[in-house]
Amino acid sequence: MPYLHIPVMLAEVLEYLKPRSGQKFIDGTLGGAGYTIALAEKVGPQGGVIGIDLDGLAIENAATIIKSQGLSNIVLVQDNFKNLSSIVAARYPVGTQFDGIVFDLGLSSAQLADEARGFSFQGERPLDMAFGPVNRGSTADIVNQYPLLELTRIFREYGEERRAYQIAKAIVAVRREKRLKTTADLVAIIESVVPIRFRTKIHPATRVFQALRMETNEELKAIEEVLPQAVRLLKPQGRLVVISFHSGEDRIVKRFFKAAADLQILTKRPLVPTPAEIAANPRARSAKLRAAAKI
Numbered sequence: 001m002p003y004l005h006i007p008v009m010l011a012e013v014l015e016y017l018k019p020r021s022g023q024k025f026i027d028g029t030l031g032g033a034g035y036t037i038a039l040a041e042k043v044g045p046q047g048g049v050i051g052i053d054l055d056g057l058a059i060e061n062a063a064t065i066i067k068s069q070g071l072s073n074i075v076l077v078q079d080n081f082k083n084l085s086s087i088v089a090a091r092y093p094v095g096t097q098f099d100g101i102v103f104d105l106g107l108s109s110a111q112l113a114d115e116a117r118g119f120s121f122q123g124e125r126p127l128d129m130a131f132g133p134v135n136r137g138s139t140a141d142i143v144n145q146y147p148l149l150e151l152t153r154i155f156r157e158y159g160e161e162r163r164a165y166q167i168a169k170a171i172v173a174v175r176r177e178k179r180l181k182t183t184a185d186l187v188a189i190i191e192s193v194v195p196i197r198f199r200t201k202i203h204p205a206t207r208v209f210q211a212l213r214m215e216t217n218e219e220l221k222a223i224e225e226v227l228p229q230a231v232r233l234l235k236p237q238g239r240l241v242v243i244s245f246h247s248g249e250d251r252i253v254k255r256f257f258k259a260a261a262d263l264q265i266l267t268k269r270p271l272v273p274t275p276a277e278i279a280a281n282p283r284a285r286s287a288k289l290r291a292a293a294k295i
Helices: 010-017 034-043 056-069 081-089 109-113 139-145 148-157 164-175 183-193 206-216 219-233 247-259 275-280
Strands: 024-027 048-053 074-078 098-104 234-244 263-265 288-294
Touching: 010 034, 010 098, 010 234, 010 288, 024 034, 034 048, 034 056, 034 074, 034 098, 048 056, 048 081, 056 074, 081 219, 098 219, 139 148, 139 164, 139 206, 148 164, 148 206, 164 183, 183 206, 206 219, 219 234, 219 247, 234 247, 247 263, 247 288
Parallel strands: 024 048, 024 098, 048 074, 098 234
Antiparallel strands: 234 288, 263 288
């Protein structure tokens, strides 16, 4: 299937990274390869870009684009970005540093549309929200095995779901009778808990699915682990740009930037997409961009 994904705030990312001929960059979240391709074109054949993604579909798509455009300055790596230091160490001499690093922490349109996985609550798909190999149990294991209070916690913290306890309680009650296997099984439970009169334009399953995806892939933990590695891999005056889509993600980035003695914050307030970009790409509406330079 084609990997469709529009890079969010591409112009702003390039403005803060300031790529020039001969420089080296890392795109820690390859996705649809929008940032990677744009950076590769800017740095030219004397420069280079590493594009990292845990999702094999993203890697395959990027390889096709790179071949079609005849680019020879991109290295694709299928791995979790939390392993950034080891990824670089395996491919570059000791002490190699980069001119800039970017992370886009959002879910791609292609992943939402992939019917083999359960990122979307539309349709009936297996309860599988993993980007790639996961460290712990699958999404189905989380839904079927986590205790009531642990389910409540992740729905509340990661999904910011007001009815977290009620939804978790309903899941526990249903799974006593049968194992929950599909997204449709889960959506039916959520819809039974949230009365129609309390529903908004956002589907009542949206926040729960977000929470399960984040727990499955240990997303917040990965962000906490990668940021210090990224700073160590930057050259002096190298730039770090992070685009988040969740308040928990943004909070981690904000606190890290403020606490890092070797970073100069370039965005006093996070940048958000323009109205025109949101109109063209509604999934960009919750994006926040923060940038910093290594002192």
